[in-house]
Amino acid sequence: MIQNLVDSIANHRAKIGILGLGYVGIPLAQRINEVGFPVLGLDVSAERIEQLNSGQSPIKHIPHQAIAAMRNSGFEATGDFSRAAECDALIICVPTPLNKFREPDLSFVTATMDSIAPYLRAGQLLSLESTTWPGTTDEVLLPYVTDAGLTPGRDFFLVYSPEREDPGNPNFHTRTIPKVVGGHTQACLDVGSVLYSAFIDRVVPVSSTRAAEMVKLLENIHRSVNIGLANEMKIVAERMGLDIFEVVDAAATKPFGFTPFYPGPGIGGHCIPIDPFYLTWKAREYGLHTRFIELAGEINAAMPDYVISRLVSALNARQKSLAGAKVLALGIAYKRDVDDMRESPSVFVMERLREWGALVDYSDSNVPVFPRMREHQFDLKSVSLSPEVIASYDAVVLLTDHSDFDYEMIRDNARLLIDTRGKYRGQVAENISRA
Amino acid sequence: MIQNLVDSIANHRAKIGILGLGYVGIPLAQRINEVGFPVLGLDVSAERIEQLNSGQSPIKHIPHQAIAAMRNSGFEATGDFSRAAECDALIICVPTPLNKFREPDLSFVTATMDSIAPYLRAGQLLSLESTTWPGTTDEVLLPYVTDAGLTPGRDFFLVYSPEREDPGNPNFHTRTIPKVVGGHTQACLDVGSVLYSAFIDRVVPVSSTRAAEMVKLLENIHRSVNIGLANEMKIVAERMGLDIFEVVDAAATKPFGFTPFYPGPGIGGHCIPIDPFYLTWKAREYGLHTRFIELAGEINAAMPDYVISRLVSALNARQKSLAGAKVLALGIAYKRDVDDMRESPSVFVMERLREWGALVDYSDSNVPVFPRMREHQFDLKSVSLSPEVIASYDAVVLLTDHSDFDYEMIRDNARLLIDTRGKYRGQVAENISRA
Numbered sequence: 001m002i003q004n005l006v007d008s009i010a011n012h013r014a015k016i017g018i019l020g021l022g023y024v025g026i027p028l029a030q031r032i033n034e035v036g037f038p039v040l041g042l043d044v045s046a047e048r049i050e051q052l053n054s055g056q057s058p059i060k061h062i063p064h065q066a067i068a069a070m071r072n073s074g075f076e077a078t079g080d081f082s083r084a085a086e087c088d089a090l091i092i093c094v095p096t097p098l099n100k101f102r103e104p105d106l107s108f109v110t111a112t113m114d115s116i117a118p119y120l121r122a123g124q125l126l127s128l129e130s131t132t133w134p135g136t137t138d139e140v141l142l143p144y145v146t147d148a149g150l151t152p153g154r155d156f157f158l159v160y161s162p163e164r165e166d167p168g169n170p171n172f173h174t175r176t177i178p179k180v181v182g183g184h185t186q187a188c189l190d191v192g193s194v195l196y197s198a199f200i201d202r203v204v205p206v207s208s209t210r211a212a213e214m215v216k217l218l219e220n221i222h223r224s225v226n227i228g229l230a231n232e233m234k235i236v237a238e239r240m241g242l243d244i245f246e247v248v249d250a251a252a253t254k255p256f257g258f259t260p261f262y263p264g265p266g267i268g269g270h271c272i273p274i275d276p277f278y279l280t281w282k283a284r285e286y287g288l289h290t291r292f293i294e295l296a297g298e299i300n301a302a303m304p305d306y307v308i309s310r311l312v313s314a315l316n317a318r319q320k321s322l323a324g325a326k327v328l329a330l331g332i333a334y335k336r337d338v339d340d341m342r343e344s345p346s347v348f349v350m351e352r353l354r355e356w357g358a359l360v361d362y363s364d365s366n367v368p369v370f371p372r373m374r375e376h377q378f379d380l381k382s383v384s385l386s387p388e389v390i391a392s393y394d395a396v397v398l399l400t401d402h403s404d405f406d407y408e409m410i411r412d413n414a415r416l417l418i419d420t421r422g423k424y425r426g427q428v429a430e431n432i433s434r435a
Numbered sequence: 436m437i438q439n440l441v442d443s444i445a446n447h448r449a450k451i452g453i454l455g456l457g458y459v460g461i462p463l464a465q466r467i468n469e470v471g472f473p474v475l476g477l478d479v480s481a482e483r484i485e486q487l488n489s490g491q492s493p494i495k496h497i498p499h500q501a502i503a504a505m506r507n508s509g510f511e512a513t514g515d516f517s518r519a520a521e522c523d524a525l526i527i528c529v530p531t532p533l534n535k536f537r538e539p540d541l542s543f544v545t546a547t548m549d550s551i552a553p554y555l556r557a558g559q560l561l562s563l564e565s566t567t568w569p570g571t572t573d574e575v576l577l578p579y580v581t582d583a584g585l586t587p588g589r590d591f592f593l594v595y596s597p598e599r600e601d602p603g604n605p606n607f608h609t610r611t612i613p614k615v616v617g618g619h620t621q622a623c624l625d626v627g628s629v630l631y632s633a634f635i636d637r638v639v640p641v642s643s644t645r646a647a648e649m650v651k652l653l654e655n656i657h658r659s660v661n662i663g664l665a666n667e668m669k670i671v672a673e674r675m676g677l678d679i680f681e682v683v684d685a686a687a688t689k690p691f692g693f694t695p696f697y698p699g700p701g702i703g704g705h706c707i708p709i710d711p712f713y714l715t716w717k718a719r720e721y722g723l724h725t726r727f728i729e730l731a732g733e734i735n736a737a738m739p740d741y742v743i744s745r746l747v748s749a750l751n752a753r754q755k756s757l758a759g760a761k762v763l764a765l766g767i768a769y770k771r772d773v774d775d776m777r778e779s780p781s782v783f784v785m786e787r788l789r790e791w792g793a794l795v796d797y798s799d800s801n802v803p804v805f806p807r808m809r810e811h812q813f814d815l816k817s818v819s820l821s822p823e824v825i826a827s828y829d830a831v832v833l834l835t836d837h838s839d840f841d842y843e844m845i846r847d848n849a850r851l852l853i854d855t856r857g858k859y860r861g862q863v864a865e866n867i868s869r870a
Contacts, residue, residue, distance in 0.1 A: 134675050164689055171691065178688040204688045206681060207861070214677050215685040218668060219693045222661075222686070229660050229727045233653060236714065239721040240569050242649050246641060250650045251657070253613040253639045254599055256606065258654045259694040279671065286674040291734070292664045295726055426642070 001123055001155050002187055006194050008088055012036040014195075017087030019112050020094035021048055021077060023270070023340070024129060024163040026062060028093060031174040033070045035199045040087055041077040044111075052077040060339040060366060061168050081115035089125040089195055090116065093163060095270065096130045102277050104133060106140060113144045120148040122155040125191055127181075129163040131216050131275045133282035136160070137184065137209035153185030159192035160209035162216030168338045178202040182212030220275040221293055226261040227272070228296030231303055234263035238434060245422030265399050265420040265435070266303040266345025268334025273300070273343045304348040308356065310435035311395060311418050318416065320394060323357030328383065328393040330410070331400025332364045339366040346399040347376050354378075361393070365404055387413040397435075398423055436558055436590050437622055441629050443523055447471040449630075452522030454547050455529035456483055456512060458705070458775070459564060459598040461497060463528060466609040468505045470634045475522055476512040479546075487512040495774040495801060496603050516550035524560040524630055525551065528598060530705065531565045537712050539568060541575060548579045555583040557590040560626050562616075564598040566651050566710045568717035571595070572619065572644035588620030594627030595644035597651030603773045613637040617647030655710040656728055661696040662707070663731030666738055669698035673869060680857030700834050700855040700870070701738040701780025703769025708735070708778045739783040743791065745870035746830060746853050753851065755829060758792030763818065763828040765845070766835025767799045774801040781834040782811045789813075796828070800839055822848040832870075833858055 008014040014037060018029045021043040033039045043049055051058050053076065055068035084090055094108035109130055120126070126145065128137055137160040142152065150156035161181040166172065179200045183189025189205055196203045206212050230248065237244040244263055252260035267273050276293040283290050312322050334344035341347065346362070353360045362370070363383045370378040383389060385406065390396060390413040398410075401421040411417060411424060411432065418435045443449040449472060453464045456478040468474045478484055486493050488511065490503035519525055529543035544565055555561070561580065563572055572595040577587065585591035596616040601607065614635045618624025624640055631638045641647050665683065672679040679698055687695035702708050711728040718725050747757050769779035776782065781797070788795045797805070798818045805813040818824060820841065825831060825848040833845075836856040846852060846859060846867065853870045 134677065166691065169691065177690065180685050180688065202688070204685050206685050207678075210675065211677055211681055211685070214672060214675070214682045218682055218686045219689055221668070222664070222693055225660065225664050225727075226657075229657070232725065232727055233656070236718050236721070236723050236725060237649060239723060240645065240649070240717075242569065242646055243642075246646055247649045247653055250615050250639050250641050250646070251653045253615065253637070254654055255612065256601065256604065258657050282675075283671050286671070288671055288674060290667065290671060291730055292660075292667050292727075295730055299726070 002157075002191060005088060005123055005125060005157070005191055009191075009194050009198055012198070013038075014088035015040060015086055017042055017084055017090045019043075019084075019090060019092045019116070020108070020130075021045075021052060022093065022095070023059060023167055024165050025091075025093035026052075026057075026059060026067075027165060027174045028091065028129075028163070029075060030062070030066060030070055032199050033073055033075045037198070039070070039075045040083060041075065042079070042081055042084065042116075043077060044079060046079060049077040049079050059167075061337075082119055084116040085119040085121060087124065089127065091127045091129060093129045096132050096274075096278070097270075098274050098277055103281050104278050106132065106136070109136075109140065113141065117144050117148060120145065120150060120156070122150060125157040125159065125188075125195060127159045127161050127192060127195070129161055131162060131220070131271065131278065132213055133278040134210040134213040134217070135282065136213060137182075142184065153183075153187040157188045157191040158184040158209070159188050160212045161192060161196060162212060164216075164219070167340060168336070175199065176201055178204050180204045180206055180212050180215050182206045182209040184209055214279075217275055217279045220271050221279065221296075223261075224267065224272050224276045224300065225292050225296045226259070227263070227267055228299045230261045230263040231299050231306075235306065243422075243425055243434065245425035249425070262422060264303065264345070265307045265349055267300045268342065268344040268346075269340065270342045273297075304345055304352055307349050307397065307399075307418065307420055307435045308352045310433060311397060312356070314416055314418065314433040315395060321357075322353070325358050325394040326392065327353050327358045327360055328390070328396040329353070329360065329362040330364075330396055330398045330405060331402050332362050332370070333366050333400055333402070336401050337366070337403055341367060341371055341373065344400075347373070349397065349399055350378060351376060364400070364402065366402065385410070390414050437592075437626060440523060440558055440560060440592070440626055444626075444629050444633055447633070448473075449523035450475060450521055452477055452519055452525045454478075454519075454525060454527045454551070455543070455565075456480075456487060457528065457530070458494060458602055459600050460526075460528035461487075461492075461494060461502075462600060462609045463526065463564075463598070464510060465497070465501060465505055467634050468508055468510045472633070474505070474510045475518060476510065477514070477516055477519065478512060479514060481514055484512040484514050494602070496772075517554055519551040520554040520556060523558065524562065526562045526564060528564045531567050531709075531713070532705075533709050533712055538716050539713050541567065541571070544571075544575065548576065552579050552583060555580065555585060555591070557585060560592040560594065560623075560630060562594045562596050562627060562630070564596055566597060566655070566706065566713065567648055568713040569645040569648040569652070570717065571648060572617075577619065588618075588622040592623045592626040593619040593644070594623050595647045596627060596631060597647060599651075599654070602775060603771070610634065611636055613639050615639045615641055615647050615650050617641045617644040619644055649714075652710055652714045655706050656714065656731075658696075659702065659707050659711045659735065660727050660731045661694070662698070662702055663734045665696045665698040666734050666741075670741065678857075678860055678869065680860035684860070697857060698855075699738065699780070700742045700784055702735045703777065703779040703781075704775065705777045708732075739780055739787055742784050742832065742834075742853065742855055742870045743787045745868060746832060747791070749851055749853065749868040750830060756792075757788070760793050760829040761827065762788050762793045762795055763825070763831040764788070764795065764797040765799075765831055765833045765840060766837050767797050767805070768801050768835055768837070771836050772801070772838055776802060776806055776808065779835075782808070784832065784834055785813060786811060799835070799837065801837065820845070825849050
């Protein structure tokens with residue numbers, strides 16, 4: 001059983017099913033297809049399936065031709081989950097968000113498992129890549145496998161291997177980012193390692209699926225806490241008349257023991273604001289309180305209000321109220337040079353601006369039209385920038401430091417420029433305020 | 436005035452006074468002497484002066500011959516502070532501890548300034564290297580200078596340049612660790628940069644002494660918070676049956692966005708447990724509360740008790756109480772391969788062991804005799820290790836992972852081994868407990 005699967009992986013004949021075709025699933029499918037495996041993509045969105053099957057990329061940083069190339073070399077997307085039976089390996093890459101009580105929402109994972117449960121069969125490998133609490137693979141996935149009459153480690157292989165995608169990172173991509181793998185049994189780990197080694201440069205085996213689950217949470221907790229610390233230090237530095245960006249830059253010259261993290265208008269994206277609370281939730285079961293995670297969450301979530309307070313104060317010094325002021329938000333994606341709006345702090349800032357009675361516009365060439373979002377609605381299109389446009393606003397607020405902004409032109413024409421990204425660090429000018 | 440001083444630095448004729456001959460002052464004096472400057476060391480300890488003048492090193496990681504070499508090439512130590520007048524540059528390297536209310540104790544700095552105040556003269560540079568709150572140079576040092584009738588930037592030069600010594604670091608030393616410098620005026624910064632550039636590879640100028648003061652605090656706050664997070668994660672991981680060292684090691688394979696920090700029995704040394712509270716204290720003046728610093732302080736300070744709780748629990752499982760148990764502490768210096776006991780968490784663990792009624796010994800070849808300490812007293816000598824010695828204790832607790840311990844021998848002979856350093860990570864054995 002194990003030898004058949006290992007052999008079919010070794011000769012790249014194993015069919016790999018990718019469940020969930022988004023920011024994680026698509027680059028993974030692309031990489032696996034690249035080394036010659038037949039790849040079947042499974043998703044619930046008919047729109048997404050059609051888009052991919054017609055060779056179109058739904059993600060800005062993945063070019064259409066990459067998708068077209070996949071299609072030409074055997075990649076296929078489908079909504080028919082019975083075809084999971086065709087696959088020798090199934091890799092789950094669906095989102096794991098929080099519900100509104102900040103508790104894990106595993107519904108995408110369980111819906112996926114419900115859909116493929118009838119088609120699980122002996123000789124398959126199942127890997128979960130979605131970020132989740134330590135214990136998920138055991139507690140949530142394993143019952144599906146045993147209910148199907150299968151025994152992990154004997155006739156089925158169950159692993160957890162956290163995705164580490166970093167959209168827009170120019171230095172690392174799917175193949176070159178080491179992949180942590182934990183197995184339900186040693187045989188599971190062995191087969192999982194064989195699979196991932198077939199298309200990823202370095203596989204890092206750990207002792208259990210729970211350890212692998214914890215690894216991913218720790219990575220994102222580390223980021224959340226360090227950004228939270230940078231944000232708290234920003235507020236202290238500002239009150240002391242110091243520029244935190246200058247301070248972090250100088251500290252970063254220490255060649256050991258210090259890694260720079262920069263403050264900003266809050267944290268965004270699908271990972272950092274969310275993942276840490278998976279541990280918080282699970283720790284409660286053990287009677288433990290994850291205090292760093294909660295402090296970071298609290299401070300980071302308060303940053304949009306801090307930006308507003310700095311804007312209100314700067315306008316006030318000009319005898320203006322925020323109510324009635326024309327304000328332009330620069331950059332609404334959650335980080336530089338991506339089009340991803342998930343959990344973007346810019347949107348929280350825009351909502352507060354609206355609540356305060358400001359007249360809000362935005363400019364972001366990555367997001368030409370403000371998208372439909374579950375919890376946020378703006379009927380806006382991206383404003384094209386020119387000296388006249390910039391000068392027509394009472395204030396412009398730099399929220400996401402995309403590389404295609406003309407920073408000099410913005411600075412030279414803004415009546416008031418609130419810089420949340422340290423883009424103008426070291427520059428002292430009457431129209432620039434840090435936030 | 437400025438040109439004279441710059442010239443005398445350029446031709447290495449300027450006499451450099453180092454005030455405070457300890458972990459920072461000695462390596463600095465050594466480096467400055469190495470490039471050919473005459474160096475005068477000033478200290479209040481007659482014992483220290485005699486030791487240095489007779490070519491002996493008071494610090495383990497600095498060899499006697501290095502001190503002897505300095506002596507032979509013009510270094511001299513003295514307790515006569517009137518000789519500050521001879522110096523063209525004065526560099527203060529005295530300790531800045533906390534008092535028992537966790538408030539800054541600047542008494543070493545002010546005592547030094549009191550001693551040299553009568554001898555300050557036109558044409559001198561004064562640099563403070565001691566870690567301290569943003570504003571110290573302005574608030575504490577500047578008045579001495581102006582009271583002497585001198586004007587910084589015109590006939591006197593005042594800078595702050597934080598020390599970044601890392602005793603025992605094999606990769607970086609005084610010359611190769613970039614040096615941040617902030618000046619009271621631009622001319623002060625210019626002269627300060629000229630001085631430090633004469634013996635340090637890279638000087639990093641910042642916009643003010645306050646910015647430079649904040650840089651050093653941020654570096655150590657970063658460490659304190661990240662170690663605090665690692666310690667909190669250790670407790671959570673332990674309860675979930677995971678080994679935090681395995682988890683951190685695996686997370687460290689992520690090639691971006693993650694820097695490994697490891698948990699331990701607490702934090703020690705003269706920097707990390709102390710420096711962050713300088714900012715906490717100063718922030719209060721601005722009505723701000725530094726929550727990450729205080730959380731880290733609280734969690735790190737609780738680690739010795741955590742170690743005890745793990746030991747009590749492991750002994751309990753063997754039907755033993757800690758009272759009456761023979762316990763050996765392995766490693767009492769605050770970190771690996773140094774002899775520095777300042778704020779060592781091992782000492783806190785040893786004190787608690789004694790309070791609980793254990794019979795405590797220790798082994799640490801770096802510290803043959805338990806030193807006189809202001810707040811801790813043990814009449815003990817380091818125990819030599821052998822299989823029989825190890826086996827004679829009810830428990831051995833690894834607190835500082837010195838490289839000269841025979842870890843296999845210890846493991847093979849210990850009845851119970853509490854590992855606070857992850858030295859035995861991945862090893863499962865009945866006699867090993869993580870803490």
